[in-house]
Amino acid sequence: MPQARYKQLVDRLADDIRQGRLKPGTALPTHRQLAARERISLATATRTYAELRNMGLVAGEVGRGTYVREPLPSSEEVGMHIASGDLADLTFNYPALPTQTELLRTALRQLASTGELESVLRYQPHGGRSHERAIVAEHLRSRGLSVAADSVLIVNGAIHGLATVAMSLLQPGDVVAVDALSYPGIKVVAEQCRLELVAIPAGRGGPDLEALQALCRNRKVRALYCMPTLHNPLGWVMSQAERDALIAVARRHGLLLLEDGVYAFLEAKAPPPLAALAPDITVYVSSLSKSVAAGLRFGFVSAPAAFVPKINRAIRATAWNTPSLVTSLCCGWLQDGTVARLEREKRRDAGARQAIAAKALAGLQTVRHPASYFVWLPMPGEVRSDAVAKRLREEGVLVSTAEPYAMGGHPPHAIRLALGSVTHAKLRQSLETVATTVFSLDY
Ligand SMILES: Cc1ncc(COP(=O)(O)O)c(C=O)c1O
Known part of the structure; x- marks a missing residue:
């Protein structure tokens, strides 16, 4: 031709x-x-x-x-780059294992052949059907959380959980303390709910509690948003002593704790979540986005009983209910052990990816946890992170600078590398390109 x-x-x-x-x-x-x-x-x-x-x-x-x-959405539309074609996307994590498409196909076939379908066509209770809330409560036990089914609410992913919690439990103008580097979604939630985020600098293995205390003495702080286990982006896991100290500050100053556990499944040996240590003042938010698949939009909130009706109303206002097509599927996987198996496989996968990162980035100073799906890479010397990101983009590798993660002040010159979304071979090759690029600009 x-x-x-x-x-x-x-x-x-x-x-x-x-x-x-x-x-x-x-x-x-x-x-x-x-x-x-x-x-x-x-x-x-x-x-x-x-x-x-x-x-x-x-x-x-x-x-x-x-x-x-x-x-594929444009970067303007979603505020971040999505990989297409030859591009390697190290901007965000959607760690799906190759077998998962087949798993989904089988589960959909099973669902189609059961009596469940009838209910999929109807409105459902806002926070999920009671048997599904019980299944999530049982799952939370594996996270070290012992909660009653009626204190669990099913939501459309963790970001929906955070948004509904902020809408229902916080007031416009409320001050919320956050880590100086934190999950970018919390900025969007704060903007929509008119909350004031105040950045707390990082301490050694968690937020700097002296700085938090000082802030609480000067301002009326309503809540603290935190990730005690596998912090995004710095990967810390707060020790038991740090958790106890944090709770003591929260009690002294009347703070509500918003605990984000999205990545916690990756560190099996972490101390108990804050929600287990201080259940009366903590709202726990998590999802299956990283352990199973981000596109499913299955998240959950566990809150003190008095907050549940308020959060329910926010779910009603924003989604009515999480589609039962999704809740049936995910609860089936929670019950038959599929989620537990995927969690184990992803723990192994994250470890293997960190080993690849350690080798490819040898010689560069990194901040990372061996169980996590990301690496924080402060730029050496005078190297500018935006120049590195631009050069890498030309090389076909997409990375985030610190800007989306910075909650206040000047973002440091650093890049965040999400390890979970490309094949191991492409990851190795991309990280080698990252190292070469950073070294080439460090003169
Ligand atoms: C720390 C953290 N919390 C929450 C979310 C949102 O998760 P979901 O996809 O379940 O809304 C993310 C997504 O990347 C995240 O990194």
Whole structure:
């Protein structure tokens, strides 16, 4: 086939996908069918699909053929870069194991053949059906949390949990203490709920409690948002003594503790969560986004009984309920041990990825925990993190600077590397590119 006609075929299919004439999820003809339809060779049909795959427009799966991918949001739309084609996305973690697509397909088939489907069509209680709340309560026991089913609420992912908690338990203008470097989503929640975030500098293995005390003496602080186990982005795991000291400060100054446990499953040996140590003043928020899959949007909140009706109302206002298609699926996986198995596999996976990072980044000073899915890389000398991020982008590697994580003041020159979203081989190669780039700019 002449080059021009082959390119025309790629352009025509790409245009059909971009214009929505071929919808996401559409199964495309097999290579053989495409060859017959377009009167081209099988090799050219294969090359056509390879080109469309490189453009991020189609994906292929063994046994399912080639199909149209969901369009990738622009970086402006989501505030971060999503990898496409050859790009390696080290900006955020969506650690899915290769077997999970098949797991989902099997679970959907099972769901389709049970009586559950009827209920999927109806409104459900805002915080989830009582048997599902009991299943989540049982799961929380494996996190060291012993809670009653009726203090658990199911939400659309942890960010929805944080938003509904902030909407219902905090008032506009409230001061919320946060780590100086923290999860970027909390800034968005604070902005929407008109909360004032005040940054607490990092201490040795957690927030600097002296600084927190000083702030509480000067200002009326209503709450503290924190990640005691596997802090994002610094990876700390607060010791039992630090947790006790933090709770003492919170009690002395009447703080509500908002504990984020999204990454906690990765560190099996952590001390108990704050919600277990101080259940009367702590609201615990977590999800299956990192342990199972981010796209499912299955999260949960565990709160003191008096807060539950208020959070329920915020769930009603924002989502009514988490779709029961998702809750049925996830609760099935919680119950049959699939989640526990995936957690074990991801603990092993995170460890292996950290070992790759240790080797590839040798010679650079890093802040990281061996069980976590990320690395914080302060820039050496005068190296500017934005210059590194730009140069890496040109090399096909996407990384975050400190800016989204900085809760106040000047962001330090550092980059955060999310290890969980690319293959091990691509991770090794990308991290080597990171090291080479940083060294090349350090003169
Ligand atoms: C620390 C932390 N909390 C919460 C979330 C939000 O999780 P979800 O996808 O369940 O909304 C994230 C996502 O990256 C996170 O890193």
